[in-house]
Amino acid sequence: MTYYNIDFSLLDKTIKNFRIKPQKILLQFPDGLLGSPLQSVVNFLIERDIEPVLSADPSYGACDLPLNQAKMMGIDHIFHFGHSTFAFPPPSEFKGKISYFPVKVNIEFSWNKILEEIIILGWKTVGLLTTIQHVDKYKFENETINNSNITFVQHKEGQILGCNQDRATKIASSVDGFLVIAGGDFHASPIVVATNRPTLRYDPFNETFKLFDEQFRNKYLSKRYALIEKAKKATNWGVILSAKSGQFPKDKGSRILNMLKRKGLTAIPFIMHNVNLPHLSNFETIDAWIITLCPRLATDDYIRIKKPILTSRELAVVLGDLSWDQFITPKTGEHLLTIEEFE
Amino acid sequence: MTYYNIDFSLLDKTIKNFRIKPQKILLQFPDGLLGSPLQSVVNFLIERDIEPVLSADPSYGACDLPLNQAKMMGIDHIFHFGHSTFAFPPPSEFKGKISYFPVKVNIEFSWNKILEEIIILGWKTVGLLTTIQHVDKYKFENETINNSNITFVQHKEGQILGCNQDRATKIASSVDGFLVIAGGDFHASPIVVATNRPTLRYDPFNETFKLFDEQFRNKYLSKRYALIEKAKKATNWGVILSAKSGQFPKDKGSRILNMLKRKGLTAIPFIMHNVNLPHLSNFETIDAWIITLCPRLATDDYIRIKKPILTSRELAVVLGDLSWDQFITPKTGEHLLTIEEFE
Structure with a gap:
């Protein structure tokens, strides 16, 4: 059975450190934690005579903070669960503090099975990546790992986001492939696109594997090429x-x-x-769209809208500021999907 | 063919009346007008060297103004199309002006067919209601109407909103039934609920009729009764x-x-x-929900969420502050669905 660990002593310490005792705290949780993990935090605050207010929109990550809602509700501080601190907090009129509480998942990884898969692939050096929930879990003192002939490497702690694959691109040239430990395919699929290195996804919740290989990347790129070509005919653009x-x-x-x-x-x-892509199809006179926020809205959800929808790096190809060859072979540090793409 | 009339001379006059020439205007349109009607307004502004910015979320009515978005985008003024001026503008930090431009639909009503239906129903006095798009269209100097033996009555111009049926309840006791001229069932269905008078809906876009009768109302009320009874067992409430x-x-x-x-x-x-009702099902520990905004989210969309979702007037029944008999037989001026319900 999987469960989630919330560090209540950290919550307690955070509350005690506020100069003035807060009256209202706005809580934000990822979808998977909206049952008992959330209720236990609600009870914790009520016991301390602090009113919990829930931000009930789906939260797409550490960057997706309900600052307007906090201001509207006269909130003292925001407690955001399930993500690590976001490095680039947006400018805002909300004057309270934003505290991030990562939530750890208590789940063991089947290292024997993982190593078997990697041996079949013939990889000697493997880039190890994961999401925030598991970052603390793969220590290299693990006996099974140490007794294998496989070298695992990481850039910093190897944490990946859906929108940014920097910690993969930084070490791509020195690895045979990447191991991504994460639930589902969301975090693994862009690694092969950004790095051109095969990527093995291990889902620890149901112990399944999936390989994202060169074929996957080529299919991805051919779809993007088709959309870029279509967008070259557009005269009326919508910028989202x-x-x-x-x-x-x-x-x-x-x-x-x-x-x-x-x-x-x-x-x-x-x-x-x-950002509701099917709704945008109602704007009939727009020929093509550019997404300025999370690039994966364009790359993952493009089938949900009839007209081409592109990232700003892809727009540079449409406008002739970047060739297709430059696009598919980014320089070190650059890559196809990052939010810091061509501007 | 149906088309929409935008009064460009009124747009021109509005812009000229601003003390300072606006640089950026935020446009908001209902879903049906996002094609060429919107594009013609965009072109009109561009020709006058004013930057149009589109508020692209679905707009649920005159009350649903994108004030935060206007502030974020440094907008001078908001132009809202397709609704009449909202009587209760929300408090806001947006300092620009909000101008409403009703959009008329050029479509003829089949009065002969309408009268035939009413004759079959045996109504002598009929309350006439419609949505903003058609308000200017049913003048009583219409020859067909005048030669019939049917008397049409209206409270003010008979305009109805989805959330408020005041103009029906005010005349309900003096009519045999209501005629609602509107696309779809959305505006017609709550009239019988609020007034307990049979309601004939005429959809002018496809010339179809539908009768909302006592049976429809009883079915509606029995569903609400079941939800109220279920909610009486709830201890953990969510207020939306x-x-x-x-x-x-x-x-x-x-x-x-x-x-x-x-x-x-x-x-x-x-x-x-x-307000995403299926998403709220993720909050597993909540036993019942109360909606504070548009009451029709509770009454129309309750099947989209597993737990009971009630209006505040229904909450009064749950808490014993209002009996079921009082609830289903509201006093004059009171009714089941209004946003000014029991508080």
Whole structure:
């Protein structure tokens, strides 16, 4: 059985460290923790005479903070669970503190099975990556790992985000492949795209494996190529901005609008809270879309909208500022999916 | 063919009346007008060297204004299309002006067919109701109407909203039934619930009729009764608040929380931007929900969530502050669905 560990002593310490005792705390949890983990935090606050308020929209990550909601509700502080501290907090009028509480999953990895799979693949040096829930778990003093002939390497602690594969690209040239330990395919699939190294996904919740290989990457790239070619015929562009406090790249939006206008194209900014791609199909006169926030909305969800939807790095190919060859062979540090892509 | 009339001279006049020429205008349109009607307004602004910005979330009505988005985008003014001016603008830090532009639909009503249906029903006096798009269209100097033996009556211009049936309840006692002219069933179905008068819906877009009768109302009430009975067993309540600028009833939320707490029940506020009912099912420890915004989220969409979801008037029945008999036979001016329900 899997369960989630919340460090209540850390919560207690955080609350005691506030200069003034808070009256209202806004809680934000990822979807998997909305049952008893959330209720135990709610009870913890009520016992301390602090009113819990729940931010009930789905949270897409550490960047996706409900700052407007906190301000509307007269909240003192925000407690965000399940992610580590986000390095780039957005500018905001919310004056309270934002505290991040990673939630650990108590689950063992089947290292024997993992090593068997890697031996079959013939990899000697493996880049090890995982999501925040598991970061503390794969210590290299593990006996099974030490007795194998496989070398595991990491950049920093090897934590990956859905939108950024830096910790993979930084070591890609020195590994035969990547092992990604994560539930589902979401975090693993962009690694092969960004690094051009085969990527084995191990899902510790159901102990299954999936290999993302060169064929997967080629299929991905051919789909992107087709969308880019289609978008070259577009004259009316929509630039999608998110009104979510943590995902509002106003400056990036303006730069993209200017890129399009300089080429004589019509470009209109579209602002929306939850980016609802099927709804955008109602804007019939728009020929192509650019996403300024999470690039995976374009790369994973493009089938949910009829017109081409591209990342800003792909827009650079459309506008002739980047060749297809440059696009598919990024320089060190650059890659296809990052939010810090071509601007 | 149906098309929509936008009064560009009114747009022009509005822009000229601003003390300072606006640089950026935020546009908000209902779903049906996102194609060429919207594009014509975009072009109109671009020609005048004003930057159009689109609010791309679905707009649920005149109350649903993107004030936060306007502030984030440094917008001068908001132009909202397709609804008439909302009488209760929400408090906001957005300092620009909000201009409403109703959009008329050029479509003829088949009065002969309508009268035939009413004759079959045997109604002599009929309450006439419609949505904003058609309000200007049914003038009583219509020859067919005048030659019939049917008397049509209206309270004010007979415009109805999805959330408020006041213009029906005010005349309910003096009519045999209501004629609702509107696309779809959304505006017609609550009339019989609120007034206990049979309601004939005429959809002018496809010339179809549907009768909402006492049987429909009884079925509706028996469903609500079952949910209310189920909710009487709930100890853990969730109170749903919307973070949409125009739909944020903070005071109402506090009053409902206090109603529940006074009865010794646990009640937690949940704030979310788009109220996503299936997502709320993830909050496993909540036994029942109360909606503080649009009451139709509870009455129309209750099947989209596993636990009971009630309006605040229904909560009063659960808590014993209102009997079921009082609930189903509201006093004049009171009714089952209004947003000004029991508080």
